[in-house]
Each structure stands twice: as C-alpha cells, then as structure tokens.
Amino acid sequence: MTRQELIQQIREKKTFLCVGLDTDINKIPQHLKDADDPIFTFNKAIIDATAPYCVAFKPNLAFYECYGVEGWIAFEKTIKYLQENYPHHLIIADAKRGDIGNTSKMYARCFFEQLNIDALTVAPYMGEDSVTPFLGYEGKWVVLLALTSNKGSQDFQFTQDADGMPLFEKVLRKSQEWATDEQMMYVVGATQGRMFEDIRKIAPTSFLLVPGIGAQGGSLEEVCKYGMTDDCGLIVNSSRAIIYADSSERFAEVAAEKAKEVQMQMEALLRPL
Secondary structure (H helix, E strand, C coil): CCHHHHHHHHHHHCCCEEEEECCCCCCCCHHHCCCCCHHHHHHHHHHHHHHHHCCEEEEECHHHHCCHHHHHHHHHHHHHHHHHHCCCCEEEEEEEECCCHHHHHHHHHHHHHHCCCCEEEECCCCCHHHHHHHHHCCCCEEEEEEECCCCCHHHHCCCECCCCCEHHHHHHHHHCCCCCCCCEEEEECHHHCCHHHHHHHHCCCCCEEECCECCCCECHHHHHHHHCECCECEEEEECHHHHCCCCCCCHHHHHHHHHHHHHHHHHHHCCCC
C-alpha cells in the first residue's frame, strides 16, 4: 500500500484506526477454545466485525510465536485471510525486528517476500545497516520505533547526548536521512502527549503509528491536536479495548460497536483531507 492509497482509505472510511490482533488464548471467549484453531477463529470474527471501521490490522508476533508452530500457522492463516478478503487494509506485523545487516535481510525476506506483509515494526538500536535491508522493497513500510508508550521509555529514549539531544530525537533526525515519508513511519506512543508537537518539528509529514489509546490511557484528542497533519499522518492502534470488550458469544458484535465508537470519534477529529 502506497502513502497515497493509505490517505485515500482514511478519506473514504473517515477513520485512521488500526485494530491490534494481540490474541491471547487465555482471554478469548470460552466457547472458542475447543475450535481446531482458536486463535484464527477469534481473529477471523474480529476482523470481519471491525473491518468497516478501520484502515489497518496489526498482529503482534509475540502472541503467536509463544505457541510455536501452531501459533505461526494461525498467524499465517490470519495474514492470508486479510490479504484475500480485505486487500485495502494495511497489514502491520508488529515484530520489532532489527539486527546486523545480513540477519535483517533474512527478516525482510520473511515478512516482505514470504508473507508479503505491508509493514513491519523495526528497532533502530543497531543503526542504519540494520534498517536499510527492510527499505529495499517497493510499496512496503518500515515502522521505526521512535518514542514508545511504556513506562520504561524513560530509561533510554530520553537520555541526552553532550548537546542535550535526547536519544529518541536523534533516532528521528538520523533516520530521516535513510528513507522518505513514502517508506518509513514511526511508532510514537499515545501517552507521550505534547511530545507529538516536538516530533512534528522533526518529521512533519511522516505517518505515525500510535499505540496506547484505550487500555493504556492515551488521549485520542491530544494525539490529534499535536500530531495530526493535513494528510492525517496518524494510524492509531487499539487492541485490548476492542478485541476483549466482551467474552460472551456476542464478542465480535461488541468489538464492532467499540470500533465504531472510535471511528466516530476519529471522524469528528479529522481535518478535511
């Protein structure tokens, strides 16, 4: 999906919601646990219910890898189902890969060639040569970790160099030399509030993938106030608050209601595109 195609989907659907598929067998409805593939069965129902209200889905690899081969099979089935039935939705693999160049090449082959996923989260800690292998794929996105929503982000991301520049800012500035806003997005946590204003001074047109709305307490209004651009420039993720909103046989219906609520809030906050 190109940048313009993404903007077009946001315009048409009046939403910039991403539904996070962080599927935990311990949290899915009890009646699904006897299914042949409970993870995929749950995912399929959530996808079908929420697709009208979002522009992206983001499965987190940890929730699949922890189950070994069976988890990977469920992950691949989920990706294939999205590609075959919802081709206009951006698929983001939340894998946070990043290693020395040759290893990154293998990760890139896995996600962009074998699985043909649209976007992949990448950790920039090892520098340019660990990121560039992901940038060689036309129409694919690198979603670089910049400023995260967790409490521990304070441990390193705000550490300043001799000139007083915090690490997250250095990541943003340096990575702007590696790719354009057609290739690279940034992860910025919703809990960072007014920091979006500073981030926009460095990356004024880049799309930002924003976790932390809902269960983590981030404010959608604040994110939009300080982070939205004329092209929207935001993909806001919500996982637990939508997919685990109900544990009865109505779970998918309730998930759709929650997703629609967020979509309506987003429609009210969107600038005319």
